[in-house]
Amino acid sequence: MLRKLLFWGFAVVFPLPLILTYNVQGTAPGPLKYYIFLGLAAYSWWLLSILLSVRPPWLDRLVGLPAIYGLHGMLGILAIVAAYLHRDLSYSPSQLAGDLGNWGFNGALAILCYSVFFMSGWLVDRSRLLQKIKRLLEVVFRRQLSVWIHRLNLMIVAMIWLHVHLLVRVNQYFAFMTLFDLYTVVVLSIYVWKKWIAPDAYLMGTVTVNDARGSSTRRISMDLDRKATMLQPGDSFFLSFQRSTSVSREWHPFSVTDDNQETLSFTIRQHGDFTRRLGDLESGTRVRLEGPFGRFDAIVQSRDPEAPLVFIGLGAGVAPLLSLAAAHHTTRDIHLLWAVRSPEDAYYRDVLKEYESAPGSRLRVTSRVGRFHREDLAESLPVEAISKGEFFIVGPNPAVLANQRLLWRMRVSPRRIHQERLTM
């Protein structure tokens, strides 16, 4: 909690050097100065949002990817609010500067609305109607197109950068402008490093197995060129398949299914335009892996060692929970609840039985077709697990949210509920 507060606090601190420098140097009268501060805050938050989009694994280990992307999205909204007030309350003496500011604002607003609908899940995951509309629209607005539309934010930043350089009321202050340009160059350099240089140092692997599991899931295994020494149970990677004729190179996150640092297996539900094409992925395809990401194992290690662990896997969401179960089934009381769409989708039944019957195993598995209801949880879980257990839910977004609400109704504290949603 403290880490997350510090993390969010950084968003408040990030624009301050720019604002304070302008405050010292600028001679604009009181109110105008504050409106300029709003513009500076908006610009800084856009830059910070770009910085967060590089998702450094060390930051993920500290606060988790959901917090990183949560702040990334919130900064987009806060920046729009600040930019709106700045635009509405101040005035630009230069026609071109004013036009650039307006285009930048309108563009950022349009991209924000697009991203909230197609990329965030903030609204869509909470409405079946919106989910249907999104599915229809995704025939045209595919994931990769959405990513490129989202990247137009870089153009917006360029426009706002030029807007500031054209304004005499700010560009006359050398120290301020130098700091402003340093912010921009450093952030954009980090972004370019992440996209252009960092992938060369990522793990590489070769696809060895691509099997169907159940009606709409695949298990893809790959041998790594070197060990994934940082891998922890429950982790995920972003994968990019290189030179495949069936899928593009775009990055997608998938959870590791088992606990092996040399050969990684991923259980992938085929529900999007990208994952549906994975059935044709050839054995021998080279894969680049960014990561690992994840905090599940760190949470397991940091909480009360006597507290039972309750894993709720929804369909292919069982994948990271399987590796957690493999790592902890002899040392912790684990209740694994697995909801599947049909009996043939319970493809890991044998593996789970193996863990369950291993000597010293403390794992109990309950699988069922369809969602778990309140009475199912009450029946499957001992009272101690509900009152003290740490809950881990993984699955498609709407299902995770539904299970989270179910646990809240059963008075499970939000602090004991940890979730990973299968997005992107």
Add this chain to the structure above:
Amino acid sequence: MSPKYKAIVLIAVAALSVAALVFVNLHHVRDAGRPVTEVESW
């Protein structure tokens, strides 16, 4: 291109950008010659 050369190119481009921007910013200050008053800037 190897990551080492890519890194050199990136650092060089970033440093040149900063140098160019410093030059442009100095130019702005020289153009003004003095702090521009609020009336002028509006």
